Amino acid sequence: MSNPVRKAVFPVGGLGTRFLPATKSLPKEMLPVVDKPLVQHAVEEARAAGIEEFIFVTGRGKTAIEDHFDRSAELRGLLEVRGRDDAVEAIEAWLPATGSVAYTRQREPLGLGHAVWCARHLVGDEPFAVLLADDLVVADPPCLSQMVDAYRRTGGNVVAVMEVPAGHVSRYGILDVASDMGRLVAARGLVEKPRVGSAPSRLAIIGRYILDPGIFDRLGNAAKGAGGEIQLTDALSAMLGSTPFHGFRYDGVRYDCGDKVGFLHANIALALARPDMGDEVREIVRDIARTL
Ligand code: UTP
Secondary structure, eight states: OOOSOOEEEEEOOOOOGGGTTGGGTSOGGGOEETTEEHHHHHHHHHHHTTOOEEEEEEOTTOHHHHHHTSOOHHHHHHHHHTTOHHHHHHHHTTOOOTTSEEEEEOSSOOOHHHHHHTTHHHHOSSOEEEEOTTEEEEOSSOHHHHHHHHHHHHOSEEEEEEEOOGGGGGGSEEEEEEEEOSSEEEEEEEEESOOTTOOSOSEEEEEEEEEOTTHHHHHHTOOOOGGGSOOHHHHHHHHTTTSOEEEEEOSSEEEETTSHHHHHHHHHHHHHTOTTTHHHHHHHHHHHHHTO
């Protein structure tokens, strides 16, 4: 069966202010979880879901991302001379095919909705995925693969959702649920960062979307929303009634790596799960816990 979603957009044009000073010269999306940059985790997830074209919306100071997704002939040569075939594998085995990666630049970080809109000509008139690299989702099958399966049944716009504590709703876009079918949730609306106590549900949107290309018209006409930014959720709201809209409860664990504590959590959890270092890290964590 052919894949209904062939293209993925990776918005990586944000300033990453929560990670200063690290992000003064290093793109947030290049921060490593254990030894792999966040953006590589996201690209590998997209590829596992059958994505064939990878579109990055970058910004100032983000050229390290382009270098990361390119071949490094010099480094490869040095590693070969030293007989480090394992390291050659680590720098190249996962690279998307040449010509399948495209970049466009968001001139100003005007918000996630604006970043997605910047990819309109590269996406064209077909459904596409959006992955926010700072949301790392550990899942088997990968989160986007689960969503593509759901999308085959629903079409329209599909957003990954998770249940959050009532006190955290103001950090997310929150669904107003029309009917809850378990994994899939039909929504009648959504609210960006509602005040605690006034949210329509506790179902929060995380950084995985499958979007109808009709969203580009809405984003093109969008006014600035919450936080003075052009919000993707406002454009999704504007499509309600004309395009099916579903939340999808994925099966997996999401780490908010745009936040320092979430990022540390991801590093510890993924290191513990690694066969080559899990035991050693477990000892370190136990030692630290003993001193608390
Ligand atoms: P965030 O709001 O988490 O990222 O956006 P930020 O603005 O870079 O971070 P802080 O809050 O200042 O620390 C989620 C994703 O959307 C991208 C970011 O790069 C990140 O991957 N983004 C955000 C853009 O590409 N452009 C924007 O204008 C805003």
